[in-house]
Amino acid sequence: MESLLPYFSAFIVGLLGGVHCIGMCGGIVSALTFGLPETSRGSVTAQLPFQLAYNLGRLISYVIAGAIMGGLGVLLAGMLPMQMAQQALLMLAGLFMILLGFYLAGWWMVLNRVERLGGVLWRRLEPMSRQLMPVRSPTRAFAIGMLWGWVPCGLVYTMLINAVSSGGALQGAGLMFAFALGTLPNLLAIGLLAGAAARLARSQTARRVAGITVMLFGIYTLWSAIRLG
Numbered sequence: 001m002e003s004l005l006p007y008f009s010a011f012i013v014g015l016l017g018g019v020h021c022i023g024m025c026g027g028i029v030s031a032l033t034f035g036l037p038e039t040s041r042g043s044v045t046a047q048l049p050f051q052l053a054y055n056l057g058r059l060i061s062y063v064i065a066g067a068i069m070g071g072l073g074v075l076l077a078g079m080l081p082m083q084m085a086q087q088a089l090l091m092l093a094g095l096f097m098i099l100l101g102f103y104l105a106g107w108w109m110v111l112n113r114v115e116r117l118g119g120v121l122w123r124r125l126e127p128m129s130r131q132l133m134p135v136r137s138p139t140r141a142f143a144i145g146m147l148w149g150w151v152p153c154g155l156v157y158t159m160l161i162n163a164v165s166s167g168g169a170l171q172g173a174g175l176m177f178a179f180a181l182g183t184l185p186n187l188l189a190i191g192l193l194a195g196a197a198a199r200l201a202r203s204q205t206a207r208r209v210a211g212i213t214v215m216l217f218g219i220y221t222l223w224s225a226i227r228l229g
Helices: 002-016 018-034 044-077 082-105 112-131 138-148 154-164 169-192 194-202 204-228
Strands: none
Touching: 002 082, 002 154, 002 169, 002 204, 044 082, 044 138, 044 154, 044 169, 082 154, 082 204, 112 138, 154 169
């Protein structure tokens, strides 16, 4: 059961991170929806294949990034004694989870600096997304979703740091898959419940509950690292 805890935690972080996703990605989702064929915009049923394609592309990007970071973690672990490497990576993951909690709660936005670093990559990818607009087919929506997965986001980058400590490329991919599944309900709902979603994003209580819960996961991860010592 404990071996499944990182994946469960990643799913919950994705779910609770919805208050951030609404603010961070709400504009992207709205722009993508506006870019759909006119015949599809007014119907939930007609939009669904496009929305699913967007999010499938995003999910696959997260899984690829998780596999890369998980593999990188194995390489880093090979440079240190096994127990020391596990402890160091778990402590790094726990620290970033705590920072993410502060970030979600709106108390300390230090992860904005991480997002600015990711902006260097996004400046190279963003022109490609413009070339795919307007979205005329689910296939094109899928391609845009693949690019969307690399949008600078402190929430995603924190989970990628956790993927480094996951134990391998497969585990890193699984961690990011669980995280992506957690974000899915919120991002699918943005287009359908835009007003309610916006109110949730502005709710200080929702942000603080999400932030504190994620911080507790980070503290538990740090405790797990200390127990290895």
